[in-house]
Amino acid sequence: MGGFFGAVSKRDVILDVFFGTDYHSHLGTLRGGIAALTDNGFDRHIHNIENTPFRTKFESDINGISGKACIGCICDTDPQPILIYSHLGTYAISIIGVINNLQELTKEIINNSASHFGGMSGGRINTSELTAALINSKESFVEGIKYAHEKIDGSVSILILTDKHEIITARDKYGRLPVLIGKDGDGYCVSFESFAYEKLGYKDEYELGCGEIVKVTADKYETLYKPRKCKKRICAFLWTYYGYPNSHYEGVNVEVMRYRNGEIIARTDKEKNIAQNIDYVCGVPDSGLPHAIGYANESHIPFARPFVKYTPTWPRSFMPTNQNVRNQVAKMKLIPVTELINGKKLLFVDDSIVRGTQLRETVEFLYDNGAKEVHMRSACPPIMFGCKYLNFSASTSELELIARRTILELEGQEGEKYIDEYIDPETERGKKLRDTIAEKLKLDSLEYQTLDGLIKAIGLDENEICTYCWNGRE
Ligand code: SF4
Numbered sequence: 001m002g003g004f005f006g007a008v009s010k011r012d013v014i015l016d017v018f019f020g021t022d023y024h025s026h027l028g029t030l031r032g033g034i035a036a037l038t039d040n041g042f043d044r045h046i047h048n049i050e051n052t053p054f055r056t057k058f059e060s061d062i063n064g065i066s067g068k069a070c071i072g073c074i075c076d077t078d079p080q081p082i083l084i085y086s087h088l089g090t091y092a093i094s095i096i097g098v099i100n101n102l103q104e105l106t107k108e109i110i111n112n113s114a115s116h117f118g119g120m121s122g123g124r125i126n127t128s129e130l131t132a133a134l135i136n137s138k139e140s141f142v143e144g145i146k147y148a149h150e151k152i153d154g155s156v157s158i159l160i161l162t163d164k165h166e167i168i169t170a171r172d173k174y175g176r177l178p179v180l181i182g183k184d185g186d187g188y189c190v191s192f193e194s195f196a197y198e199k200l201g202y203k204d205e206y207e208l209g210c211g212e213i214v215k216v217t218a219d220k221y222e223t224l225y226k227p228r229k230c231k232k233r234i235c236a237f238l239w240t241y242y243g244y245p246n247s248h249y250e251g252v253n254v255e256v257m258r259y260r261n262g263e264i265i266a267r268t269d270k271e272k273n274i275a276q277n278i279d280y281v282c283g284v285p286d287s288g289l290p291h292a293i294g295y296a297n298e299s300h301i302p303f304a305r306p307f308v309k310y311t312p313t314w315p316r317s318f319m320p321t322n323q324n325v326r327n328q329v330a331k332m333k334l335i336p337v338t339e340l341i342n343g344k345k346l347l348f349v350d351d352s353i354v355r356g357t358q359l360r361e362t363v364e365f366l367y368d369n370g371a372k373e374v375h376m377r378s379a380c381p382p383i384m385f386g387c388k389y390l391n392f393s394a395s396t397s398e399l400e401l402i403a404r405r406t407i408l409e410l411e412g413q414e415g416e417k418y419i420d421e422y423i424d425p426e427t428e429r430g431k432k433l434r435d436t437i438a439e440k441l442k443l444d445s446l447e448y449q450t451l452d453g454l455i456k457a458i459g460l461d462e463n464e465i466c467t468y469c470w471n472g473r474e
Helices: 014-022 054-062 102-113 127-136 141-151 194-199 237-242 254-272 289-299 323-333 357-368 402-423 428-440 451-458
Strands: 002-009 031-038 041-048 069-075 082-086 089-099 154-162 167-170 180-183 187-191 203-207 213-216 221-225 280-283 307-309 334-336 345-350 373-378 445-448
Touching (some): 002 089, 002 154, 002 167, 014 031, 014 054, 014 069, 014 187, 031 089, 041 054, 041 082, 041 089, 069 154, 082 127, 089 127, 102 127, 127 141, 127 154, 141 154, 141 167, 167 187, 180 194, 187 213, 254 289, 254 451, 280 289, 289 345, 323 357, 334 357, 345 357, 357 373, 428 445
Parallel strands (some): 280 345, 345 373, 373 445
Antiparallel strands (some): 002 069, 002 187, 031 069, 082 089, 089 154, 180 187, 180 203, 213 221, 307 334
């Protein structure tokens, strides 16, 4: 994944971009970068942030820089922002998203223009550089960005800082990720997370539409290319999992959505009359907690934290990038409160159940520590498809998904033919899938939020939300 923040103003904005970018640290673990337009031209810094927070790495870089236009990013893939010298001028560019046809596009550009790309370790091409090459093949930023959106299979939101003290930004074609503009008395900022600029004193000004291209200067922002008339597909996982609680997208706050989601799950449980003698409702830290608060509020069952995260030395939620080490880190971070476990009937809510590996270990641990019953609620339906639109860490390969592995175990490759039935919790296959996962995880009960419940909790038109992970709808 990744996130970006940029600002252009009548005053110095280096500190704004330093903190604004840092507030996107929950969205990526690999690289951080800043590019400022100073009196001496561009000043760009990129660091590996796998084991050190963004702020620590960039503190010394920003000392002594001043500039009224600056962009920054956090990302899980390539070093960014990169500096480009082209017929459109010199500019810094950063992107968020995924380019599935990276190799084909690279070949096409090399064959058509005899141009070249800087290689990275592992022989990869920097996705920002490829996007810049597509943009540069046209006569203006607008035409170039439209062309990049047209050619790229995947999703790309773009942040460009030009040498004319302006930011040009574009939201991805289907609006899978947010791009927002904030305003203060001296200028404007562009951000993925709304809370990042609110905390810095900017007020909400504008949220870009699908594929919209906007130019931002210290005096104003203007749409250079209107939102496409298309089906919007904003990522539902922004609310259930990776969006920051204080943020809002399309006017819907993340934390409030999570409470609503938990409430709906609790009401469904009540209607079904299941798991009614629970001692505590608990969230799997961190993103399961607000869904659990919603559940507890609705069910009037006390909320408790039988696990508390040890954050002083493990402050980051995604690190490191290696899955096995990440699992180990996740395990070390969670410290139990045995008094709240021993002899208790516990109902946990998690943001989602992806691979199920960590969850199985957690459940075993709870029983080892004397839990009488462990019930689990997933804040979203079973994940059936890996995300092909974003570089989203929770669902990379379909065979890693517990739901798909279980279907394979139940009826081999033949099961693929019945995916639609497995998706539907009301069918025999749908029920079988959910029961089998509950058995595998040794749970006393397992229920998933339904897709309808999830959409209701978000509160937007279902046609504006991406639900591909759960139902494969493009
Ligand atoms: S496929 Fe899933 S993770 Fe990807 S954009 Fe859609 S809802 Fe989000």
